[in-house]
Amino acid sequence: MCLSTVYVEKKGKRTVVMEEAAQMRVKDDWIEISQLLGETKRLEGYQIEAIDFLNHFVVLKLREAGK
Known part of the structure; x- marks a missing residue:
């Protein structure tokens, strides 16, 4: 099954938000x-x-103000 890990990236460091999304x-x-x-x-x-898609992950980052 193709489930993914979702990360939040802050200052170049990735933190897991959810596994098996x-x-x-x-x-x-x-x-x-x-x-x-x-x-x-x-x-x-x-x-x-x-x-x-190949490695099953998504990276999120904070939206910049005004965008």
């Missing part, structure tokens, strides 16, 4: 990440920095 919903001011068994996290003020 199955779904990601992106709206203007938030990103919601869900696992298959229902655990959900909503992050406000973040944007997608990178998606690596």
